[in-house]
Amino acid sequence: MSKRRFGRVRKLPSGRFQVRYPGLDGIDRTAPNTFATKREAEIWLTKKEAEIHAGDWLNPDLGKVSFKEYGTAWVEERPGLRPKTLQLYEGLLRIHLVPTFGNRTMSEIKEAHIRKWRKTRLDDGVGAVTVAKAYRLLKAIFNTAVEDGLIKSNPCKIKGAGKEDSPERPVLTMKQVFVLADSTEPRFRMLILLATFASLRWGELAALQRRNVDLEAGTIRVIGTTTELKDGSVTIGPPKSEAGKRVVSVPAMLLPDLRAHMETYAERSDDGHVFVGPKGAKLRRANFTRVWAAALKNAKLSGFHFHDLRHTGNTLAAQSGATLRDLMTRMGHSSTRAALIYQHTALERDRAIADALGKLAEEALKPEDPKPNEQDPGGSGT
Structure with missing residues (x-):
């Protein structure tokens, strides 16, 4: 059998298959998960090779920064924030985002996690306007993470979640x-x-x-x-x-x-x-x-x-x-x-x-x- 020209596949004692491949930085890396069959492992490796050749490869180590660390730095690095806006961001981060996402890495957080977080916040009685503001901040942080090359796409994909539907205020005569x-x-x-x-x-x-x-x-x-x-x-x-x-x-x-x-x-x-x-x-x-x-x-x-x-x-x-x-x-x-x-x-x-x-x-x-x-x-x- 001919040797693969890119990456390696090996069978583990558990019977599952592990993939290793060289990243653009020259470091030999392991796939984030193992595979039930050799065929599945080879397909994953082929896709990873194509991704590298297309210039779409992201260094997985970059996405290992914690949300708390990255989110805190994101707020601190925003230029020209008004004092009240800075106070709002810090409060939303500390009270509504870090308790749920703080210890997860940026690459670990998926759309399902964010849907669950939003539902839990609303079910716990947090105001819809506050949840919408927190969601917009979360989405903005992940937008920057995409631009920085930490992740491929923004997991904040809930339609209308950032919209504030404040109740109509009364009008005096x-x-x-x-x-x-x-x-x-x-x-x-x-x-x-x-x-x-x-x-x-x-x-x-x-x-x-x-x-x-x-x-x-x-x-x-x-x-x-x-x-x-x-x-x-x-x-x-x-x-x-x-x-x-x-x-x-x-x-x-x-x-x-x-x-x-x-x-x-x-x-x-x-x-x-x-x-x-x-x-x-x-x-x-x-x-x-x-x-x-x-x-x-x-x-x-x-x-x-x-x-x-x-x-x-x-x-x-x-x-x-x-x-x-x-x-x-x-x-x-x-x-x-x-x-x-x-x-x-x-x-x-x-x-x-x-x-x-x-x-x-x-x-x-x-x-x-x-x-x-x-x-x-x-x-x-x-």
Whole structure:
């Protein structure tokens, strides 16, 4: 029988067959499993030879790094991660991924393992949104592992597993917005109204400085946002994307109140914050929770989050006639490319949206017509 020109097959004492072959690095390697017949072993060896000749061979030693080691390095090596994003990744890795995959090597983790992990997480009561975020991180790590030559393909193949299906948030009525604003501490009244009618996020409001409010033009320039970390620190940085940097028009009917707020509560310097606590401290979500809860109670409302104000404002803007393009520009959700394309028309259209919102608010706040028997106090009412 002629000798094989590539690799070797030998029968083990157990009766199964073992394959050894030379890798591109010149190291003699053993197949990851044994075979029931010599024929099966030779077929595997033939495929491995073709794989090497085609340039598709991966060094199996590279895939032997543990998921914990590789995943931790992956997070540490991401350039330009915002502090909150870094905190999110580290938490997802530590709490949801490493306990299951940490001691396995990258090459050992298969699609079946990931399906079982996802089902177990959901069955254990972990929120669907959190599981989706963890799955996306897992998939991103394995994408890089493929690029690094550790594995041939990404085992994260569950359709829709990375999609977040958050429940629809409630929308306040126009009157409820003003009742809520009037039910809170006076220094936070404009915080509620701008979150709604200027579509500003909490972080954007907390970072807003006096120099970025133009009372004459009736606009707010959004160039920064706050990030609160678990250690209690607060950082101020640019929005997540270029689209987040925008100029938003404020309804004209709110400008007198905004001016009064600036004169009464805002810090005096150009770089001073528009919204601060009673003692001049930066706004923090944890501290504002008490204020928000009290406002809801006073307004006889429940089940609303602060972010629902922005959601309400966007809904009302759409009802005022804003197009999808208008809304994305106003909200800061458009891509950089889209934002640049429509930048020259966004402000003019945004002013129209703001004024339409103002008219809706004025209509909602008009006193109701008196009942017929109230029109003539001195009459008989008949």
